[in-house]
Amino acid sequence: MENKPIKEITVSGIRPTGKVHLGNYLGAIKNFVTMQDEFETCYYFIADYHSLTTHNNADLLPVNVRRSLATYLACGLDPEKAIVYLQSDLPQIPELYLLLNMFAHKGELEKCTTFKEKIRTPGQTVNAGLLTYPVLMAADIIIHKATKVPVGKDQQQHLEMTRTFANRFNHLTNSDFFPEPQGFSYGNSLIKILSLDGKGGKMSKSDENENNAIYLTDSDKEITKKIKKAKTDTGPTEKNSPLTPGIEALFGIMDCVSNPEIVADYKEQYANCTIKYGYLKLQLAEDLVKYIAPIRETIFEIENNQEYLKSVVEKGGEKARESATKTVDGVRKLLGINYF
Numbered sequence: 579m580e581n582k583p584i585k586e587i588t589v590s591g592i593r594p595t596g597k598v599h600l601g602n603y604l605g606a607i608k609n610f611v612t613m614q615d616e617f618e619t620c621y622y623f624i625a626d627y628h629s630l631t632t633h634n635n636a637d638l639l640p641v642n643v644r645r646s647l648a649t650y651l652a653c654g655l656d657p658e659k660a661i662v663y664l665q666s667d668l669p670q671i672p673e674l675y676l677l678l679n680m681f682a683h684k685g686e687l688e689k690c691t692t693f694k695e696k697i698r699t700p701g702q703t704v705n706a707g708l709l710t711y712p713v714l715m716a717a718d719i720i721i722h723k724a725t726k727v728p729v730g731k732d733q734q735q736h737l738e739m740t741r742t743f744a745n746r747f748n749h750l751t752n753s754d755f756f757p758e759p760q761g762f763s764y765g766n767s768l769i770k771i772l773s774l775d776g777k778g779g780k781m782s783k784s785d786e787n788e789n790n791a792i793y794l795t796d797s798d799k800e801i802t803k804k805i806k807k808a809k810t811d812t813g814p815t816e817k818n819s820p821l822t823p824g825i826e827a828l829f830g831i832m833d834c835v836s837n838p839e840i841v842a843d844y845k846e847q848y849a850n851c852t853i854k855y856g857y858l859k860l861q862l863a864e865d866l867v868k869y870i871a872p873i874r875e876t877i878f879e880i881e882n883n884q885e886y887l888k889s890v891v892e893k894g895g896e897k898a899r900e901s902a903t904k905t906v907d908g909v910r911k912l913l914g915i916n917y918f
């Protein structure tokens with residue numbers, strides 16, 4: 579882990595829903611892979627406790643955790659360069675979470691946008707874990723005194739809350755124990771991978787219709803079918819028309835997976851109204867299959883190697899616990915949990 583130019587600590591996690599789509603990969607995981615070569619200390623974990631706030635299927639959880647972990651590794655996270663672990667392997671996280679709960683105000687938790695959205699979901703019980711989701715996420719981050727957190731726009735409010743809790747802790751304990759974690763993104767993480775429904779929204783794993791997203795585990799046939807079925811329009815009739823959302827989604831993916839000259843050629847055809855969407859879709863499907871197939875095969879291969887997965891998280895867990903223990907020891911002392 580030596581000789582990395584950026585001397586900072588970074589932490590990020592994904593919830594183990596078992597499904598990672600192209601947007602998650604291009605917008606997040608790919609950046610984690612770049613960061614592991616540049617940031618001195620990188621912690622990447624599977625947020626399995628967080629997934630319990632909304633899903634509680636004990637049969638599916640192990641399958642999803644193993645798949646998410648295999649996905650991290652198949653995408654190029656290297657346990658030699660980054661510390662890869664499971665949230666539930668660090669008992670220090672629930673401890674810090676409990677202590678941080680004393681620094682989180684009920685009102686600010688209730689105002690959190692993701693909380694308000696989640697409790698609107700029909701059938702969703704409003705459990706306390708859902709309300710304190712941001713406190714658990716804050717514990718994940720400050721347990722390693724992280725300074726940079728690569729997360730998307732949808733997580734910025736959680737990050738802001740993390741700063742609030744960390745600052746409040748510092749203030750009330752008269753210390754500067756926790757640094758302020760900041761969001762981090764490379765210029766390219768602004769790439770937005772759109773849903774294939776042609777409505778202009780982001781590709782999302784909570785979309786009811788699985789045809790609107792391309793998953794890293796989709797078969798060649800599924801990928802081809804989804805691209806063929808992607809919603810477009812009847813085609814441009816005026817020169818240099820702006821892209822409609824459906825075709826914007828296709829070009830957005832193409833920009834990431836196809837030869838730039840070919841993409842430029844199709845864009846020109848769009849601009850001069852000679853484009854045939856059928857051909858563009860064929861090209862895109864072919865390139866996308868080539869792009870995803872090796873990742874998919876690696877996911878399946880690693881996922882079946884439980885010994886390997888176990889050894890990765892054992893090693894990662896050990897290192898992560900080292901840093902977590904130091905932090906919790908410091909927090910206990912500052913709070914006066916230090917009696918004899």
Ligand code: TRP
Pocket residue numbers: 589590591592593625628714715718719727728729733736
């Ligand atoms: N809330 C994040 C999400 O839904 C996952 C997450 C949990 C996370 N803890 C984190 C991300 C800590 C970054 C840092 O995507």
